[in-house]
Amino acid sequence: MSTLNHATGYEPLNTLKPVAPDIWLIDGPALRFYGMPYSTRCTVIRLNSGDLWVHSPTLLTDNLRDEIAVLGPVRYLVAPNWIHYSHISEWQAAYPGAQSFAAPGVAQRAAKKGALVDFDHDLTQDAPAAWSDEIDQMIVAGSRVHREAVFFHRASETLILADLIENFETAKLPVWMRPLVWIAGIDDSDGKMPLDMRLTFRKAPLADCVERMIDWGPQRIILAHGRWYQRDGVGELRRAFRRILRDREWTAVMDRMERDRQNKHE
Numbered sequence: 001m002s003t004l005n006h007a008t009g010y011e012p013l014n015t016l017k018p019v020a021p022d023i024w025l026i027d028g029p030a031l032r033f034y035g036m037p038y039s040t041r042c043t044v045i046r047l048n049s050g051d052l053w054v055h056s057p058t059l060l061t062d063n064l065r066d067e068i069a070v071l072g073p074v075r076y077l078v079a080p081n082w083i084h085y086s087h088i089s090e091w092q093a094a095y096p097g098a099q100s101f102a103a104p105g106v107a108q109r110a111a112k113k114g115a116l117v118d119f120d121h122d123l124t125q126d127a128p129a130a131w132s133d134e135i136d137q138m139i140v141a142g143s144r145v146h147r148e149a150v151f152f153h154r155a156s157e158t159l160i161l162a163d164l165i166e167n168f169e170t171a172k173l174p175v176w177m178r179p180l181v182w183i184a185g186i187d188d189s190d191g192k193m194p195l196d197m198r199l200t201f202r203k204a205p206l207a208d209c210v211e212r213m214i215d216w217g218p219q220r221i222i223l224a225h226g227r228w229y230q231r232d233g234v235g236e237l238r239r240a241f242r243r244i245l246r247d248r249e250w251t252a253v254m255d256r257m258e259r260d261r262q263n264k265h266e
Contacts, residue, residue, distance in 0.1 A: 009172025020156035028058025051075035081148040104147040142205035159218035167191025167226035192240040
């Protein structure tokens with residue numbers, strides 16, 4: 001993916017924007033993916049230790065580096081899925097003391113693309129000790145293609161996703177891209193998982209993971225692409241994954257009816 005030097009609709013870019021106490025986002029420049037300009041977004045969390053945790057790093061400019069220096073030392077860099085690693089190497093060079101963490105498939109994808117990036121640790125189902133007391137973590141199951149790590153910052157009740165929901169505001173897109181976003185079902189009127197990605201998932205394990213995210217009780221959801229959700233995070237999860245959840249609810253009803261029928265005949 002290549003960085004594009006044009007407006008995304010989320011200006012100002014490359015600057016810290018407060019979300020809640022000890023959590024900020026950074027709207028980065030667009031990256032070209034499958035020929036389309038994708039807006040990008042990074043999330044920064046200041047842990048209780050004062051160390052900074054950086055999710056899906058975007059372009060690192062001199063001004064942004066100065067802003068980050070005010071917050072604290074960058075200690076953890078997170079590549080949450082096989083697509084979101086483009087600027088990791090810049091941050092590694094700028095913060096040699098930081099440890100980098102990659103979701104399953106990231107290192108292989110980077111090597112295949114010739115990216116000069118190494119990772120210190122793999123992300124797993126269990127959060128490492130460095131942030132386990134403050135951030136919940138899970139690798140979303142069900143797809144061999146898209147293995148994404150998702151995170152929940154407990155103090156701010158913020159769920160952090162990369163591509164599991166995309167929510168493009170079409171007015172901010174080039175005109176030629178708008179029909180493609182509508183067809184994919186990822187425009188802001190009903191943002192959700194892109195169809196091509198959803199087809200790689202098995203329903204049951206994905207539903208399990210969505211229900212766990214709902215149980216976390218997020219008030220807000222930060223997305224990498226498009227408008228993020230500043231309120232009613234649980235409601236947005238139920239809406240975005242309603243088809244997956246509806247199938248599970250239907251199966252549960254059928255199972256309950258079958259159990260009732262069997263009990264009547266015993």
